Amino acid sequence: MEKYLTIYHDLVNKTTTKYWGNSTMLPSENSLAQTYEVSRETIRKALDLLAQDGYIQKVRGKGSVIISRNKFDFPVSGIVSFKELATNLKFPTHTIVNELSIVKADQKLQSKLDVKVNEPVWKVVRIREISDEKVILDKDYFNKDFIPMLTKEICEDSIYEYLESELQLKISYARKEIIVEEPTQEDRELLDLEHHSNVVVIKSRVYLEDTSLFQYTESRHRPDKFQFVDFARRVRNG
Amino acid sequence: MEKYLTIYHDLVNKTTTKYWGNSTMLPSENSLAQTYEVSRETIRKALDLLAQDGYIQKVRGKGSVIISRNKFDFPVSGIVSFKELATNLKFPTHTIVNELSIVKADQKLQSKLDVKVNEPVWKVVRIREISDEKVILDKDYFNKDFIPMLTKEICEDSIYEYLESELQLKISYARKEIIVEEPTQEDRELLDLEHHSNVVVIKSRVYLEDTSLFQYTESRHRPDKFQFVDFARRVRNG
DNA sequence: GAGTGGTCTAGACCACAAC
DNA sequence: TTGTGGTCTAGACCACTCC
Numbered sequence A, B: 001m002e003k004y005l006t007i008y009h010d011l012v013n014k015t016t017t018k019y020w021g022n023s024t025m026l027p028s029e030n031s032l033a034q035t036y037e038v039s040r041e042t043i044r045k046a047l048d049l050l051a052q053d054g055y056i057q058k059v060r061g062k063g064s065v066i067i068s069r070n071k072f073d074f075p076v077s078g079i080v081s082f083k084e085l086a087t088n089l090k091f092p093t094h095t096i097v098n099e100l101s102i103v104k105a106d107q108k109l110q111s112k113l114d115v116k117v118n119e120p121v122w123k124v125v126r127i128r129e130i131s132d133e134k135v136i137l138d139k140d141y142f143n144k145d146f147i148p149m150l151t152k153e154i155c156e157d158s159i160y161e162y163l164e165s166e167l168q169l170k171i172s173y174a175r176k177e178i179i180v181e182e183p184t185q186e187d188r189e190l191l192d193l194e195h196h197s198n199v200v201v202i203k204s205r206v207y208l209e210d211t212s213l214f215q216y217t218e219s220r221h222r223p224d225k226f227q228f229v230d231f232a233r234r235v236r237n238g
Numbered sequence C: 001g002a003g004t005g006g007t008c009t010a011g012a013c014c015a016c017a018a019c
Numbered sequence D: 001t002t003g004t005g006g007t008c009t010a011g012a013c014c015a016c017t018c019c
Helices: A003-016 A029-036 A040-052 A082-088 A107-113 A152-156 A159-166 A185-190 B003-016 B029-036 B040-052 B082-088 B107-113 B152-156 B159-166 B185-190
Strands: A056-059 A063-066 A093-104 A120-130 A133-143 A171-181 A199-208 A213-221 A228-233 B056-059 B063-066 B093-104 B120-130 B133-143 B171-181 B199-208 B213-221 B228-233
Touching: A003 A029, A003 A040, A029 A040, A040 A056, A040 A063, A093 A152, A107 A133, A107 A213, A133 A185, A152 A159, A159 A171, B003 B029, B003 B040, B029 B040, B040 B056, B040 B063, B093 B152, B107 B133, B107 B213, B133 B185, B152 B159, B159 B171
Parallel strands: none
Antiparallel strands: A056 A063, A093 A120, A120 A133, A133 A213, A171 A199, A171 B228, A199 A213, A228 B171, B056 B063, B093 B120, B120 B133, B133 B213, B171 B199, B199 B213
16 A cells, blocks of 8 residues: 555554554654655645545644544545444444336436436435434435346445446546435335425535436435535645 | 745746646646756645645656536635635625623633632634624634733724734634534524524634644535635545 | 656745734 | 654666566
8 A cells, every 4th residue: 555545554553543552743744754754745645535534723833733533433424325424323234125227317316417308327225224213215226337236135245346346337426415404205104204395415416436327316314314414625725 | 935935836837827728737846846946845845735725636657637517516624713704705795793792711711711719811702794694693602811802993904914914813623513502591582583494503712823722713604605625635544 | 659647756935923 | 962763865676567
């Protein structure tokens, strides 16, 4: 593996496990460069990642401050699949595949998935249970060019794991939009909505490393089971 | 200004205004290095920012692909103040300062703002109107150590602008949590909630460059007026 | 084989903080 | 004055894409 990534992972480990005792500061860049026997720029590359991910804050003239993360401040920025989320949760989770089919793209899908009308796309509808309650409805549409085959078993496990390890597709980035809607008839039928009169909808477009758009997803959550945690650095200013 | 930042801004401009015509590719790093008369590493630093901010996607062996941003894909990742948001919106906006006072920190605030119980903190409650509807309730608490003075006029304009330009405070990063709650009595009294039975709550802790926590905010939105747009790169994998 | 981006180096100079 | 992080350089080698 690349040196700076190895160092990054090692430093993540050491900052989160109090390797340096109760010190709130990382060793200096020069000191780390000696320790790892690399150039200072390589250390800086690793530290930049730590800062981006909210593990440290660099302060000019002083050093790198370790940011303590208490309790629920787990980092779920970035793209997270339900399986990744589920393994972080302490509650039992279960996935029900409600639909797995190939449909022809209509007008709406055409624009969302960047395919031609009537082109075949995978449609997957899954219900997510947490503690035996049906609280999330995931509707995925995949560009069929990238995924020749898809089975119920794969959908029950993790589509992302299949894409990355079997098909060697590299997910690169996503655009997400979070809004609140009134439940549709489908929401009411498939989810345990109880008295709730809203659903939180996360619409995502997911892109591969070569910038091709290959997935459009609507993840519809019961509002009381929705939480989004974000770590944001100040926007670049002129 | 630093070279790589100048180049970053210049390239943002050129990629968003079709400076290179309909080409979807940026010039190569070596070519850019010649053009700007800097080293390749400096160009790479600028390009890394462009990639982080979703303007380009770098593809190994090929080059940097310009990511086209259509219509509503404006980048509101990061910390955005209401004033910044308001200037982006096409609708008339207005701020009503409902409360501006110094209160003593209670148990709840103590943990959220990292101050001692009974220490004085600024409390600011503001109602945000969009198109003459009261749709957002902002409740801000500031550590008084950092802000000696605060007036109604500043709160009506932009507290952030005051902090950054007058007090020279440098906001660095924030932790946000988005959840959905049932409206409180206060929400019902101060907002035009109409029939809506939920509010979207964004809880933020805002930190300065030296990692001191100086603000805790709850921004309470009428659900139909809430939208959160995010650009996310894949989480680092091992 | 030529061109691209990805990694890494050794060294330089700067602005800033702490003493 | 010393140490810290921030910027910038010139050059090297690599893996990858495309022809």
